[in-house]
Amino acid sequence: MFSKNKIDSFIKQAPVLKEIMDLKPLIWLNPNIKSKAEMPSFPIKRKDMEAAAKLWERFAPFFVKAFPETAETKGILESPLKEIQNMKALLNQESTKIQGQFFLKCDNALPIAGSIKARGGFFEVLHYAEDLAINAGILKNGDDYSIFTSDKFKEFFSKYKIGVGSTGNLGLSIGIISAKLGFQVTVYVSSDAKKWKKDLLRSKGVQIIEFAGDFSEAILAGRQKTNADPMAYFVDDENSHELFLGYTVGALRLAKQLEEANIKVDTEHPLFVYSPCGVGGSPGGTAFGLKQIYGDNVHCFFVEPTHSPAVLTGLVTGEMSNISVQDIGVDNKTEADGLAVGRPSNFATTVSGHLISGIYTIEDNHLFTLLAQLMDTEKIFLEPSATAGLIGPQMLAKTDYAAKNKLKMENATHIVWATGGDLVPDEERNTFYNRGINNLAHSTL
C-alpha cells in the first residue's frame, strides 16, 4: 500500500498521474524510451525469439493432426494483415485525418483460440510439453511431432497438471491446448470471467475454480495451489518469460507479411503499432520483437482502459508491479476482457519501459462504438478490448511525438493489433454491437 503522501509525491513528479486517477482518457509519451544504440541488455535476446519460432515449426505437424482447421496453413497459426480503408475513411470524418496507411492485424482470427493468447499461452504449454517429453526419453531431435497426438503421449501427460489464473482468454488458450495434449488443467478465474468462456472450458474437460475477487487474486490463489503440487506447472501471467517469448514470434511473422506486401519500414517510412494491454505480456512481447527487427523505425504504443491503467501506473510511478491501480483509487472495472488487470507483469513491464513510445487510455463506451463502426465499415467483428488500437493514430496526432522525432507521417504505416474476437458467441456479439450503435445514436463521439 502507498500512503497519501507517497501518492502526492508521485503526482508531483509526474502530474499525469492525477489525470489517470481522475479516469481521463489521455496519451502519455514515455520519457524513458531508449534508442537502439542505448538499449540495455534484456534477459531475452533475438536468438531466443528465433528459437521460439523454431519450436512453432516443430509443432506444426501436431497442429495439423490435432486441429484439422490448421491443415490449410500446414499447422502454422497466423492471422491476416488487412488494410481497413473504409474504417479509416470513417475515422477521418470524425477527427484529424490519419496520415499514411491503416492496417488491422487480425489476431481475432487466430485459429483455435481466437485471440492473441494463441501465441503466448500455446507457446508456454508446448514448450513445457516438449521439455517433459525429452526429459522422459520419449521424444528426440528430429521426431515428427504428430506423435504428440498419440495415446502414449496423452497418457504420459495425464500424470501432469497445468494451472493458470485468468480473466478468460488466457484460460481459454491454456485450457484448450493443455486438454488436447492430455494434461489435467485447472483455470482459476476472476469474478469478471464470462459464463460462455467457463462453459466452453468445462466442455473440454477443464476444471474451473472461481474467485470472488479480480485477476490478481485469481492468479495468487492459482499460483499457491499449483506450486504446492510437485506434478503441476503454473503459467504465470505476472512473471512468465515463456509467454512473452511466444508473443515475440508474432513480430517475426508480421515483418514477413509487411515484406510480402511491399511495405517499407525504414527512416523514411515509420511504422506505428497500437496494442491493447492487460498485464503487458502480449503487447510487450510484440514490441520487443518489432524493436529487434526495426529498431528506431518502429513506434509501439499500448492502450489500456481508463479504469485499468495497470502498466501506465507502473511506468509513470516507476513502481512497476509493486503498484496496482487500486493503490491510486482506480477500480479496475472494465468490460474489456483481457485488459481488466490492476497490476502489471513485472518482467514485461520492465522490458517495455525501455521500448515503448507511449500509452493511451480509452473509455469502455468508446470500445463498443468502435466495435460497431468496424463491423459496419469492414464486416469484421472484434471483442471490445481488441478495438482499443483503432484510435491510435488520432491519439498520436494530439501530441508532438511525430514532429519531435521528425517523422515522415505521410509515409507512415499504422497497425492496429486486433487481439481477439472469433470465439465470442453470436448472442454476445449482438449485445456488444447494439451497445455501440446505441452510443452512436446518443453521442457526438
Ligand SMILES: *Cc1c(COP(=O)(O)O)cnc(C)c1O
Ligand atoms: C490478454 C489480452 C490482451 C492483453 O494481453 P496482456 O498480455 O495481458 O497484456 C489484449 N487483448 C485481448 C483480447 C486479450 O485477451
